[in-house]
Amino acid sequence: MAHPVFVPSSPLGDALVILGAAGIVIPVFARARITPVIGFILVGLLVGPYGLGRYVFDQPWLAYITISSPESLDPFAEFGIVLLLFSVGLELSFDRLWAMRKQVFGLGAAELLVAAGLIGFALSFAGEAVPGAVGLGLALAMSSTALVLPIAGTQTPVGRAALSMLLFEDLALVPIIFLLGALAPNAAGGLDAMWHTLWLGLLVVLALLVFGRYLLPPLFAQAARTKSPELFLSACLIVVIVSALVTAGVGLSPIVGALIAGLLIAETEYHTEVEGLIAPFRGLALGVFLITIGMSIDLTMVAANWLAIVGATIAVLLVKAVVTAGLLRLTGMRAGAATETGILMSSPSESTLIVLAAAGSASLIQPGTGQFWQIVTALGLTVTPALAWVGRRLARRVDGHGHAHTAGDSDAPRTVIIGFGRVGRLVADMLTTHGKSYVGIDTDPDLIRSAVRAGYAAMFGNANATHVIERLHLERAQAVILTMDEPRAAQRIVKKLRALHPDLPILARARDSVHAAALYRAGASQAIPEALEASLQLSEAALVELGVPMGFVIASIHEKRDEFRETIMEEGGLSEKPKLKSSSLRDRLE
Numbered sequence: 237m238a239h240p241v242f243v244p245s246s247p248l249g250d251a252l253v254i255l256g257a258a259g260i261v262i263p264v265f266a267r268a269r270i271t272p273v274i275g276f277i278l279v280g281l282l283v284g285p286y287g288l289g290r291y292v293f294d295q296p297w298l299a300y301i302t303i304s305s306p307e308s309l310d311p312f313a314e315f316g317i318v319l320l321l322f323s324v325g326l327e328l329s330f331d332r333l334w335a336m337r338k339q340v341f342g343l344g345a346a347e348l349l350v351a352a353g354l355i356g357f358a359l360s361f362a363g364e365a366v367p368g369a370v371g372l373g374l375a376l377a378m379s380s381t382a383l384v385l386p387i388a389g390t391q392t393p394v395g396r397a398a399l400s401m402l403l404f405e406d407l408a409l410v411p412i413i414f415l416l417g418a419l420a421p422n423a424a425g426g427l428d429a430m431w432h433t434l435w436l437g438l439l440v441v442l443a444l445l446v447f448g449r450y451l452l453p454p455l456f457a458q459a460a461r462t463k464s465p466e467l468f469l470s471a472c473l474i475v476v477i478v479s480a481l482v483t484a485g486v487g488l489s490p491i492v493g494a495l496i497a498g499l500l501i502a503e504t505e506y507h508t509e510v511e512g513l514i515a516p517f518r519g520l521a522l523g524v525f526l527i528t529i530g531m532s533i534d535l536t537m538v539a540a541n542w543l544a545i546v547g548a549t550i551a552v553l554l555v556k557a558v559v560t561a562g563l564l565r566l567t568g569m570r571a572g573a574a575t576e577t578g579i580l581m582s583s584p585s586e587s588t589l590i591v592l593a594a595a596g597s598a599s600l601i602q603p604g605t606g607q608f609w610q611i612v613t614a615l616g617l618t619v620t621p622a623l624a625w626v627g628r629r630l631a632r633r634v635d636g637h638g639h640a641h642t643a644g645d646s647d648a649p650r651t652v653i654i655g656f657g658r659v660g661r662l663v664a665d666m667l668t669t670h671g672k673s674y675v676g677i678d679t680d681p682d683l684i685r686s687a688v689r690a691g692y693a694a695m696f697g698n699a700n701a702t703h704v705i706e707r708l709h710l711e712r713a714q715a716v717i718l719t720m721d722e723p724r725a726a727q728r729i730v731k732k733l734r735a736l737h738p739d740l741p742i743l744a745r746a747r748d749s750v751h752a753a754a755l756y757r758a759g760a761s762q763a764i765p766e767a768l769e770a771s772l773q774l775s776e777a778a779l780v781e782l783g784v785p786m787g788f789v790i791a792s793i794h795e796k797r798d799e800f801r802e803t804i805m806e807e808g809g810l811s812e813k814p815k816l817k818s819s820s821l822r823d824r825l826e
Contacts, residue, residue, distance in 0.1 A: 250303050253283055258523055276523045277618050280530020287535075303531065313528045314490070316521030317586060320382055321406065321491040322476050323518055324399070325498015326511045333499065336400050343397070343567060344404025347581075351559045352377035355552065364605075367419045371595030372609060374412050376552050378405045378585040381491075382522055383620045388580060393573045397564055398581055409489050409587055413594045437488040441496060444479060448500035453685070456506045460681035460696060469513045475501070476514075505684045506696045508677075512703025525586065526617075532589075533614045534607075541608070548612050553623070557582035572631035579627035583616035650674055652713050654699045654729060655720030656687055659745060663717055664692055677708070678720075700729050710737050718744040718760075723751050727758045734759025749803075768797070 261275035281287050289302040303309065333340075356373025360366055381402045388395035411434070452475065459471040475497050483493030501507050538545055561578030565571065589610060596606040651667055653660045656676035667674045676694035678684050687694040697704040710716065716733060718726050723746075730742055744760045746752035752763035775793065780786060 250308060253279075253301060253303055254309075254520075254524055254527065256301075257283075257527065258520060261523075272523070274618065274621055276526035277530040277614075280527035281533050281535070282530075283527075284531025284533075286531070286533060303527075309524055309528050309531075312521055313525035316518065316523070316525040317382055318476065318480050318490055318494040319514060319518035319521055320385065322494040322498040323511060323514060324381075324385060325495045325500075326502050326507050326514075330499060330503065336396075336403075339397070339400035339567075340403050340407075343563060344401040345408075346563055347401045347560055348374075348377050348405055348408060350563070351556050354555050354559065358551070358555075365600075368595065368601040368605070370419065371416050371591065371598070371600045372605075374416075375588045375591035375595065376584055376609065376613075377556065378409075378587045378591065379556070379581040380583060380585040380617055380620060381406060382525060382586050383583070383617060384580055386522075387621065387624045388577075393569065394577045394580065397569065397573070397577045401560070401581065403495075405585070405587065406489065406491055406495070409590065412591055416591070416594045416598050416600060419598065419600060436486045437483065437492075440482055440486050440488070441492070444482065444493065444496050445500070448475075448479075448497070449503070452500055453504050456501075456504060456510075456696075457681040457685065460506065460509075460679070463679070465513065468509065472501075472510050472514055473517075505688050505694060506681075508695050508704060508707045509697045509701075512697075512701065512707055515703060529586070529614050529617050532610060533618075534611065537607070538611060538615075545608070545611055545615065548608075549615050549619075552584065552612065552616065553582040572634040575634050576627035576631035579623050579630065580620075583620045583623060584613040586617070588613045650713060652677065652708055652710065652716045654678075654716060654718045655745075656680075656683055656692070656694050657719065657721075659719040659721075660717075661687065661692065663719060672714070675708070677704070700725065700732065702732075705732070705736065710740060713740065715741040715743060718742070720745070721747075723747055723754070727754055730755055730758040730760050762801075 257276065257279040261272050261279060265272045265275045283289060283302045285303075287302070288298050292298045292302060352370075352373035354373075355376050356369040359372050360369040364372065379398075379402060384398050384402060385395070388398050455471055455475075456468070459468045462468075476494055479493035479497035480490035481493070483496075484490040501510055557578040559578075560581045561574045564574035564577055569577075592601075592606050592609055592613070595601050596603060601609075650673040653663055653674055653676040656664075656678040657680075660676055660678070664674055664676055674693060676684075676687060676692060677697045677699055678687075678694065679696070679698050681696055684694050684696045697707075699705065699708075710733065718729060720726050720729075726744055726746075730744055733740060733742055741761045742759065743762045743764070744755045746755055746763045746765045748765050749768070752765045755763035775796075
């Protein structure tokens with residue numbers, strides 16, 4: 237009697253494979269300075285039904301390291317795309333999106349239609365029926381939001397150009413699917429259904445904008461007051477999922493709802509905290525999406541038709557790269573940046589698979605044709621990181637070894653004020669008076685809300701959290717000023733900042749000399765005790781009142797401050813003097 241073979245339950249087994257892949261792929265490829273995108277695709281290829289999965293019946297133990305039901309991953313892969321578009325919305329704003337309207341509906345529309353027209357014409361010339369050629373042209377003309385934006389970002393010329401075209405493609409996805417349905421041999425009322433969906437979708441989008449503007453700030457404020465990261469994260473995910481479900485419910489793509497949710501939260505002071513909390517989920521969900529791409533590659537079919545598949549892939553890449561780069565040059569973009577953008581945007585998209593499925597359902601293309609172009613799409617997605625590398629190299633050569641990526645406005649140096657109560661606002665006022673830019677950050681939602689209403693540049697966030705520190709871009713900061721009245725928290729933040737940024741000037745408010753010494757040990761450049769400063773100000777007022785000239789009073793105050801600082805350093809057991817020691821005004825006066 238044969239013994240039954242134990243096979244782990246599908247959900248747990250699949251979860252084990254995915255988490256194991258993330259734990260192996262990310263560090264290994266990061267150490268090799270290779271994007272994890274390739275690693276996730278290779279994992280999908282290895283553990284999918286066309287890899288080790290085909291041998292499960294012969295070797296049951298392989299069920300532990302393969303994915304038994306690839307279709308079960310589709311919801312997670314879709315969720316990754318939704319979170320990506322949500323993150324894109326967080327980096328935008330309504331003003332910036334409105335400023336991009338010409339690029340989105342001008343450049344984006346031209347890129348999609350011209351590339352689709354050329355590809356469709358070539359396929360029609362090769363013998364494909366006109367409706368099928370239209371469907372394939374539109375499908376292959378789309379570019380990958382999931383891969384292009386993480387590579388290019390949204391703050392560089394390449395990233396901004398790519399974003400405008402990708403936004404139009406995402407918005408055009410639903411009309412394209414309806415158009416293919418209308419072209420079906422037995423279609424009835426396809427265009428009427430499309431207009432109905434678009435009008436209904438427009439009403440839903442307007443409703444999301446109105447309700448979101450008034451409901452989201454109090455929702456996140458309430459979540460922030462609890463000081464619970466779990467509750468705050470739950471609020472984020474609820475907003476994303478509800479927005480995506482609402483737009484999907486009326487026939488639009490769920491990514492439209494996710495983008496709107498991101499735009500709405502970007503207008504609040506909580507966007508940095510939200511972006512940091514969402515990032516790990518987005519990365520893992522995108523990893524699942526990339527694994528599904530790898531699982532769709534049938535190496536047997538690739539081996540049997542490798543010449544045609546490679547030729548078709550190269551042809552699609554060339555057409556899209558030339559069209560995109562040419563249109564960008566016509567808009568006045570630098571040759572190097574246009575070249576890099578064209579090459580980066582040349583690969584097909586995850587949306588290509590959706591359009592191919594729609595074309596197949598409408599009987600516009602044969603199943604074999606659809607499978608062939610699915611493999612071409614998967615191969616194109618796989619080589620996208622390599623295309624990005626080639627694009628950067630060519631851009632430097634075209635521009636004479638210059639850099640195609642140019643910093644955006646967010647790269648401007650500024651001072652970061654941690655703690656934005658009464659003292660933080662006063663520091664911000666003085667910086668503004670002398671023309672210095674700043675951003676304030678605090679964990680009190682009420683403080684931040686009142687500061688934003690008063691016109692200060694402030695945002696909600698926990699400066700002790702690594703994801704918040706990363707979003708502050710302290711490598712470009714002129715200085716960090718801690719005004720918070722929480723001694724232990726201030727010491728922890730100073731220690732973390734000094735470890736991450738050894739040369740960053742850090743100025744901290746201290747309660748007394750003992751706290752100041754602790755801050756110096758933690759790595760502060762300057763620590764200013766409140767009691768000392770009050771005494772010095774009182775002395776200054778008294779000396780002026782007694783008739784001592786102002787210049788000598790100021791000089792003596794500065795010297796006394798330096799003496800106290802040296803004493804604090806000695807009592808704290810620190811031999812080095814503070815990095816930003818004040819110079820004597822008496823010397824300058826003399």
